[in-house]
Amino acid sequence: xxxxxxxxxxxxxxxxLWDHTCTHPFLVAVAEGxxxxxxxxxxxxxxxxxxxxxxxxxxxxxxxxxPEWRPPLAEAVVVFNRELDLFRRQAGALGISLDGQEMGPTxxxxxxxMLATAxxxxxxxxxxxxxxxxxxxxxxWTWVRDHQRGPSRxxxxxxxxxxxxxxxxxxxxxxxxxxxxxxxxxxERNAMEHAFRMTVRYEYLFWEMALxxxxxxxxxxx
Amino acid sequence: xxxxxxxxxxxxxxxxLWDHTCTHPFLVAVAEGxxxxxxxxxxxxxxxxxxxxxxxxxxxxxxxxxPEWRPPLAEAVVVFNRELDLFRRQAGALGISLDGQEMGPTxxxxxxxMLATAxxxxxxxxxxxxxxxxxxxxxxWTWVRDHQRGPSRxxxxxxxxxxxxxxxxxxxxxxxxxxxxxxxxxxERNAMEHAFRMTVRYEYLFWEMALxxxxxxxxxxx
Amino acid sequence: xxxxxxxxxxxxxxxxLWDHTCTHPFLVAVAEGxxxxxxxxxxxxxxxxxxxxxxxxxxxxxxxxxPEWRPPLAEAVVVFNRELDLFRRQAGALGISLDGQEMGPTxxxxxxxMLATAxxxxxxxxxxxxxxxxxxxxxxWTWVRDHQRGPSRxxxxxxxxxxxxxxxxxxxxxxxxxxxxxxxxxxERNAMEHAFRMTVRYEYLFWEMALxxxxxxxxxxx
Amino acid sequence: xxxxxxxxxxxxxxxxLWDHTCTHPFLVAVAEGxxxxxxxxxxxxxxxxxxxxxxxxxxxxxxxxxPEWRPPLAEAVVVFNRELDLFRRQAGALGISLDGQEMGPTxxxxxxxMLATAxxxxxxxxxxxxxxxxxxxxxxWTWVRDHQRGPSRxxxxxxxxxxxxxxxxxxxxxxxxxxxxxxxxxxERNAMEHAFRMTVRYEYLFWEMALxxxxxxxxxxx
Numbered sequence: 030x031x032x033x034x035x036x037x038x039x040x041x042x043x044x045x046l047w048d049h050t051c052t053h054p055f056l057v058a059v060a061e062g063x064x065x066x067x068x069x070x071x072x073x074x075x076x077x078x079x080x081x082x083x084x085x086x087x088x089x090x091x092x093x094x095x096p097e098w099r100p101p102l103a104e105a106v107v108v109f110n111r112e113l114d115l116f117r118r119q120a121g122a123l124g125i126s127l128d129g130q131e132m133g134p135t136x137x138x139x140x141x142x143m144l145a146t147a148x149x150x151x152x153x154x155x156x157x158x159x160x161x162x163x164x165x166x167x168x169x170w171t172w173v174r175d176h177q178r179g180p181s182r183x184x185x186x187x188x189x190x191x192x193x194x195x196x197x198x199x200x201x202x203x204x205x206x207x208x209x210x211x212x213x214x215x216x217e218r219n220a221m222e223h224a225f226r227m228t229v230r231y232e233y234l235f236w237e238m239a240l241x242x243x244x245x246x247x248x249x250x251x
Numbered sequence: 252x253x254x255x256x257x258x259x260x261x262x263x264x265x266x267x268l269w270d271h272t273c274t275h276p277f278l279v280a281v282a283e284g285x286x287x288x289x290x291x292x293x294x295x296x297x298x299x300x301x302x303x304x305x306x307x308x309x310x311x312x313x314x315x316x317x318p319e320w321r322p323p324l325a326e327a328v329v330v331f332n333r334e335l336d337l338f339r340r341q342a343g344a345l346g347i348s349l350d351g352q353e354m355g356p357t358x359x360x361x362x363x364x365m366l367a368t369a370x371x372x373x374x375x376x377x378x379x380x381x382x383x384x385x386x387x388x389x390x391x392w393t394w395v396r397d398h399q400r401g402p403s404r405x406x407x408x409x410x411x412x413x414x415x416x417x418x419x420x421x422x423x424x425x426x427x428x429x430x431x432x433x434x435x436x437x438x439e440r441n442a443m444e445h446a447f448r449m450t451v452r453y454e455y456l457f458w459e460m461a462l463x464x465x466x467x468x469x470x471x472x473x
Numbered sequence: 474x475x476x477x478x479x480x481x482x483x484x485x486x487x488x489x490l491w492d493h494t495c496t497h498p499f500l501v502a503v504a505e506g507x508x509x510x511x512x513x514x515x516x517x518x519x520x521x522x523x524x525x526x527x528x529x530x531x532x533x534x535x536x537x538x539x540p541e542w543r544p545p546l547a548e549a550v551v552v553f554n555r556e557l558d559l560f561r562r563q564a565g566a567l568g569i570s571l572d573g574q575e576m577g578p579t580x581x582x583x584x585x586x587m588l589a590t591a592x593x594x595x596x597x598x599x600x601x602x603x604x605x606x607x608x609x610x611x612x613x614w615t616w617v618r619d620h621q622r623g624p625s626r627x628x629x630x631x632x633x634x635x636x637x638x639x640x641x642x643x644x645x646x647x648x649x650x651x652x653x654x655x656x657x658x659x660x661e662r663n664a665m666e667h668a669f670r671m672t673v674r675y676e677y678l679f680w681e682m683a684l685x686x687x688x689x690x691x692x693x694x695x
Numbered sequence: 696x697x698x699x700x701x702x703x704x705x706x707x708x709x710x711x712l713w714d715h716t717c718t719h720p721f722l723v724a725v726a727e728g729x730x731x732x733x734x735x736x737x738x739x740x741x742x743x744x745x746x747x748x749x750x751x752x753x754x755x756x757x758x759x760x761x762p763e764w765r766p767p768l769a770e771a772v773v774v775f776n777r778e779l780d781l782f783r784r785q786a787g788a789l790g791i792s793l794d795g796q797e798m799g800p801t802x803x804x805x806x807x808x809m810l811a812t813a814x815x816x817x818x819x820x821x822x823x824x825x826x827x828x829x830x831x832x833x834x835x836w837t838w839v840r841d842h843q844r845g846p847s848r849x850x851x852x853x854x855x856x857x858x859x860x861x862x863x864x865x866x867x868x869x870x871x872x873x874x875x876x877x878x879x880x881x882x883e884r885n886a887m888e889h890a891f892r893m894t895v896r897y898e899y900l901f902w903e904m905a906l907x908x909x910x911x912x913x914x915x916x917x
Binding site for chain 2: 043045046049085134137138140141142144145146148149226227230233234237245246247250251
């Protein structure tokens with residue numbers, strides 16, 4: 030492992046899951062333009078809720094961060110608030126309603142996991158969750174951009190998470206994660222690695238949810 | 252709704268889901284003695300993790316409770332710690348290993364939901380989550396006891412959650428919930444009702460998980 | 474009380490304390506230019522720590538805020554991060570060192586109160602703490618500006634908290650506080666009023682601390 | 696430092712402050728039977744509030760503790776709830792009213808510090824705060840018992856915190872603290888040492904408060 034940075038180690042520790050997540054059939058279908066509109070709409074609505082709840086999660090990250098990392102995290106919250114506008118605009122353009130919707134099981138679970146980790150666990154673990162989620166989106170949507178066959182009606186999202194500015198943010202997250210890992214005890218590094226794995230599991234399940242249009246049980250029970 | 256207590260209202264608001272949860276096919280099979288051992292083992296391991304994480308959840312409840320409710324909640328934590336011994340003893344008696352296991356998706360999600368609610372939301376909502384979970388277990392296992400065909404190899408669990416002492420605890424929870432609802436604003440009562448619904452959804456999914464032996468995606472991805 | 478808004482009520486409920494806080498001898502001496510440099514330095518260093526810890530407090534406020542109030546709170550965090558630069562620049566200009574300093578008793582207590590309220594209490598109470606602190610600074614420094622005898626060597630601070638942009642922020646806080654009070658139960662409004670009083674007490678003690686150059690007991694014990 | 700345990704190190708790092716705290720003039724006057732009743736009453740009322748808020752603090756400790764330490768911490772909460780009965784009984788016997796009282800500045804600050812640490816900081820730091828407070832009481836009241844001149848009208852308190860069962864609890868805390876320190880990173884050990892120092896400062900100020908009958912500023916401002 031000599032010379033390997035922590036942000037690379039955590040990806041390698043879950044390599045097959047990582048690869049399946051960042052090249053998930055959902056993403057393949059986006060790249061090929063074959064994804065049913067209903068599946069995209071499910072993803073868009075659920076990801077809107079995810080980003081909306083990412084903001085409180087980031088609030089707690091700011092609260093627990095050492096002073097020097099609070100300003101960049103606060104700037105990120107402002108960016109995520111603007112990202113919500115992107116969702117609203119694109120929902121409008123695509124004829125998708127965000128009103129009267131609620132989080133489905135996987136989105137709800139993922140968001141609870143983020144919030145519970147932020148409140149209950151040390152900063153380094155919560156930060157790892159954020160890195161895992163953002164890195165997964167960078168890799169997933171960059172893969173889509175590199176494999177897309179012509180312009181997509183979902184181009185705004187593809188461009189957003191494969192942009193240079195997003196890559197710069199994820200690079201800062203990676204460097205900060207490495208700095209946190211360097212000063213952590215070995216027990217804490219194990220906990221960070223576990224937090225990374227858990228997050229990638231939820232990222233994978235998030236794509237699954239969009240493809241299967243997952244619902245709560247009471248939607249069908251009588 | 253005149254004269255109806257809040258703890259009855261919240262059940263009625265989710266009535267079909269409630270009935271399906273407390274007479275779930277898992278419970279029918281327990282009562283009839285037809286449940287496969289592997290399904291029971293899955294439930295036992297996952298419920299062990301649930302109770303283990305119920306203790307930290309209760310810790311935060313204590314932290315946020317008005318002074319007069321802290322002592323009974325603290326006594327309940329001592330009881331839940333003893334409940335973990337019941338799981339360990341029964342696991343031993345049934346030849347089920349608790350070592351090297353981890354929370355599956357539904358248990359993990361449910362636990363994160365409890366913890367996130369306890370940390371992030373007002374006391375009344377977190378208390379509602381606890382009432383919903385305990386009330387669901389009282390009703391479910393009392394139903395099993397009333398419908399079981401002869402003694403069960405899982406009798407210790409049936410007896411535990413259909414006992415008078417457990418019923419007394421749930422009755423106290425119900426009365427306390429009503430007191431909380433009485434002093435709450437209408438917005439807060441709506442939030443409590445929502446917390447109840449979310450908890451019952453997770454209770455239902457918990458039985459489903461046991462029947463389907465749900466796993467994380469990386470258990471099968473290569 | 475007919476027609477009186479909540480943000481006026483909470484001030485009136487502590488009127489003598491409020492007036493003594495916003496026209497404290499420390500402020501009189503600033504306005505008259507008679508404050509010893511050492512007292513101003515004590516205040517500057519301690520208020521720097523206060524603002525530094527205001528950022529984590531705001532992070533938790535963001536985390537607990539309803540979605541519509543998260544963006545303005547996130548913008549405020551960015552502003553507070555810039556306020557820290559003001560402190561650093563002015564400290565440099567005035568020859569005051571921020572290095573090797575620590576929070577004194579009153580600043581430490583005040584910050585712990587803010588953080589504990591944010592984590593442990595409902596959003597409305599934590600928001601009230603923030604309103605009380607910002608409103609007290611607006612009134613205090615506006616009073617100084619209105620009574621100062623010629624330009625001050627501390628003009629940058631006087632101007633900062635008597636500016637139109639700061640007044641606009643405090644006005645938004647007041648309106649939001651009233652909206653929160655409107656939807657709160659009477660128990661919650663009482664708790665908000667108590668949170669306001671506690672904050673003003675700490676504001677008063679903060680000025681006292683600067684005048685008396687308060688220290689921890691181990692600074693002098695042998 | 697070879698061979699010295701962490702729980703000894705943290706005391707030595709604040710030795711003069713520690714000694715002044717555990718032999719404070721308040722304690723000398725208790726031992727000699729010369730303490731004015733009013734000073735004892737102030738202490739009793741404020742310490743009642745301290746223990747009352749110790750329970751929520753312990754709730755969060757339970758929430759953040761590794762599973763193996765949750766049961767002893769839960770048992771301790773039950774003990775602290777009983778300790779509140781001791782305060783109520785003794786208040787009655789001594790003719791001291793607990794009604795209509797509120798926390799004074801030092802008690803309020805100390806309690807906020809405990810709660811903020813428990814919520815915002817890793818478990819090891821919050822645990823250190825608890826160890827510091829309990830150890831200080833063991834040493835302080837044992838010193839009183841060893842130096843008292845004949846029976847005291849406050850004997851119940853002296854006996855309570857110099858008892859074998861309390862010593863056993865503090866010994867367990869010390870061993871657990873050492874175990875936590877052993878697995879901590881050096882940054883975390885520094886943070887634990889800082890948490891210890893801060894707690895002892897508040898312990899010292901607590902005795903001061905009782906002797907000076909400290910009040911909030913609005914008790915006298917007009």
